[in-house]
Amino acid sequence: MSPSSSGSVAGGDVLEGWQRGSFTAAGYTRDTYRRGSGPAVIVVHEIPGITPKVTQFANDVVAAGFTVVMPSLVGTPGKDVSGPYLAQSAAKVCISKEFTHWALNQTSPIIGWLRALARSLHLELGGPGVGAIGMCFSGGFALGMMLDDVMVAPVLSQPSLPFAIGKGPRVGDLNLSPDDRQVIAQRASDGCQVLGLRFTGDKLVGTRFASLRELLGDAFIAVELPSSSPKDHSVLTEQRDEASVATVIEFLQSKLQ
DSSP states (O other), rough: OOEEEEOOOOSSSSTTOOOEEEEEEEEEEEEEEEOOOOSEEEEESSSSSSOOOHHHHHHHHHHHTTTEEEEOSSSSTTTOOOOHHHHHHHHHHHOOSSSSSSSOOOOOOOOHHHHHHHHHHHHOOSSSSSEEEEEEEGGGHHHHHSTTTEEEEEEEEEEOOHHHHHHSGGGGOOOOOHHHHHHHHHHHHHTTTTTEETTTOTTTTHHHHHHHHHHGGGGGGEEEEOOTTTTTTOOOTTTOOHHHHHHHHHHHHHHOO
């Protein structure tokens, strides 16, 4: 099903100029926000939701020559970050069946919806394929979207599912089923590169970059930034690193334009 539109967001909002719509597939319906022209890039927000800084980053991707679609998976679009809001959205992620937040070796069900969205956008817009950027709890979603050949520019920023607790296998799990791991490893072997970004002291990422190197080999491009604070986490938004934003945009342009 193609994304439906319900008009532009009201003026004065941080989402001013974005067209609100919805998309239904794989048993889910979610609101979407769309802007721009050119090849499609799906920007999947972090916890707590589509914040002003997530929107700022998405606007930069639009300005670089892309059609950007932001799905709203949790939270209130446009709302700024606060402690209570972070806790509220994290709790929703923890109880939602769309996200495999604790289980190991499983692919989150919401990835089926994201894959369908990517296929629909590629059918509409054409080009060499689609890009996707995940952050935090959604950081690994672009990896799962590689199951489809239309995903040619996957970006993983601080991937954090399943939540890294303790020192067991959870801290390195990539939120993929064994069968999906095989398909993605083959796509990497065939030349599909994956860009990953993190702060080196970010405990939420765990040891996933080591797991990504093992799964993807030379196809994994890692950007690892030295942490200056224990709070360093959101490479592209709350603790935005300008050089990393530029690297993401250059990666998208090299694959999609």
